[in-house]
Every structure is written in C-alpha cells, then in structure tokens.
Amino acid sequence: MTTYSVRSGDTLGALARRFNTTTDKLAKANGISNPNKIFVGQKLVVDGFDAPRATGGSSKGSSYTVKSGDTLSGIAGRHGTTVGALQKANNISNPNLIYAGQKLTIPGSGAAAPSKPASGGGGSYTVKSGDTLSGIAGRYGTSVSALQQANGISNPNKIYVGQKLTIPGGGASPGKPSNPPPVGGVNGPKPAPGGSAGVTVAQLRGVMPNLSEAKAKQYLPYLNQAMAEANITTPQRKEMFLAQLAHESGELRYMEEIASGAAYEGRKDLGNTQPGDGVRYKGRGPIQLTGRANYRAAGKALGIDLEGHPERAKDPDVAFRIAGWYWQSRNLNSYADQGNFREVTRRINGGYNGMASREAYYRRAQNVF
Missing domain, CATH: 3.10.350.10 (LysM domain)
Known part of the structure; x- marks a missing residue:
C-alpha cells in the first residue's frame, strides 16, 4: 500500500492535483468527510493515484x-x-x-530530467522561467520551508532564472512524494511555533461570517497556498492576516475596488506616471494592491507580468499570493508575533483608517483560533 504523509501547507485539492485525481476521490479513498480538514503527519492512501509522467521519446506527447x-x-x-x-x-x-x-x-520529449541526487544526499535544480519555489517543492516531494533553509532563501517569492537550488533530503524524483523531512533537524524545516499554515472553511467563515460557504470553498486552496508561502503559520499570524483581509476586501466580497481609480491619477508616490495609470492600477485583490509601482514589484516577486496585465491581480490564484507577498515583504509576521496589531494596520493602510472594523475582525479571529 502506497501512502503519503501530509506536510505543513498541504491541501487535499493540491494533493489531488499532484496525484492526478480529484479531491472527492482522494477523500473517499481515505474516509475523509470534510476535505478541508487534514492535518500534518496524517497518512493518506494514494494507491492508484500516480502522478502523470512525461511520455519519454514519443513525438506526439x-x-x-x-x-x-x-x-x-x-x-x-x-x-x-x-x-x-x-x-x-x-x-x-x-x-x-x-x-x-x-x-x-x-510535449513528448520534454526537458532534460533534473540532476539526480548524489548518493546519501539531496539533488540540485536550476531555476527556469515561470518556476515558483512552491512548484519546485511539490515536484520534488519536499516543502517550501525546507528549500528555503537548504538554500538560504529568506523570501520564498524571490528566486531567479539560472539560480542553482539544493534539493534537501533523499532527492525524490520529481512528481513523486517522499517521506516528510524531519522537523527541527539539520535537513528539516523549523516552522514557527504554534501550528502550521492553512485554515478550514469553518474557520474562514468564523472570521468572515458574511462569506458564503461556496465562495469560501472556492477561495480556500488559494488562500492556504498564499499563507504557506508567506509563513503565516501561528494562530497570532493567522488572526491578524485574516482580520486585515476581511476589512480590506469586505470579507472577500470585493476583489476589485468599486471606485474607478481616477482618484489615483498622477499619484507619483504610487508610481502612476502615465496617463490612465490611476484607473489601470486601481485596488485589486484581498489586500487591494494599488499603483503601477506596487503592481510592478508584486509581479516581479511572483514572476507574473502584473504591470502589463493588471487585471490578473483580482484572480484568486494570483490575488491571494499577492496578499501573502505584501504581508511578507513588509515583515508583518514579526509584528504579529509581537502582538502589535496597530503597527500591522499602519504598514498595510499607511495609517489607521477603519481601525474599529479591523479590530472587530481581529477579536473575531482570536475567538476562532
């Protein structure tokens, strides 16, 4: 029987994609009644759900x-x-x-296989255009935090083409999961104390009671991925992050600013230097990314052309990663760890607008977590 041990940041949806199956089938095979509730270390049966492989030399692919x-x-x-x-x-x-x-x-021939690991250690991989650290981690059956530690990467959203990465552990072949690395050891990640990344539908709706269950289920995989990438792993970090998102987006109701954005026209502090920039780069996503300069910075960090395609900032697969990048780029985990909600607010808002609303969401989140 082939099994897989759930790691920090995993979701059943992401695992289903990795093993070329569906969330429902994976849940049924493991007797999981709520697909949003899996836990670190849980053993999942994955027999018959092999990840797809390249077709070798076939010209048709x-x-x-x-x-x-x-x-x-x-x-x-x-x-x-x-x-x-x-x-x-x-x-x-x-x-x-x-x-x-x-x-x-x-394509049938595919690319050259990543270098094989040396005996007794991990392998290596050269970053290609379009790669993300989370994608590389999933390919090699490791975690983002383990890759960060092995390569001295402080910001998981900043890797570059041609960068040589050490793959920690036993060097699992891409596409096949390996046993999870030991926590706290030389080759293992050291997660922040207090928990792991990810929330459930019930927890998310507990913080945002006006969010429908259908929307919560739609957004959850993207939210959990972003929280894992931004190392939002402790209850305190989750509470502050979700409280800020709830206020900024009206409980994830608004992924695009209602106003036209014309008020931002000519705002050089936002990098809006070209005619039409105010409307083009108006607030989008759960944290309301605003201004050409911020779109450029987020796009560069995530490997997405947001300056050329700003409308992508409101799509869930990108929007939540932007929120995670924004949170991490401003070192907000450190302020969350200190319990400094006011400073977190200032660094997101530039001031303290809507402080009463933000604090109300924060108190609700504290009750949830």
Missing part, C-alpha cells in the same frame, strides 16, 4: 486538462517538461493565462 488552481509551471514540473515547451506546443503567448477545462498538449 500526451494531453492534460487544466484543473482549477493549476499553473503552467506546476503542470510543466509534473510532466517533466518546461513552461516554454508547453507554451510552444499549445500556442500560449502568456504563461499566466490558462483556464480550467483547457486541453493542453504535453
């Missing part, structure tokens, strides 16, 4: 149907090919624009 939450880099890693090869095979001009249900041709 294979096909794949895009699922909700997929990225081109993740699909490329799962099939042993590259983002560039997938773009070419499918006439995709923008690697950040794929959609659920889209049929992709997987």
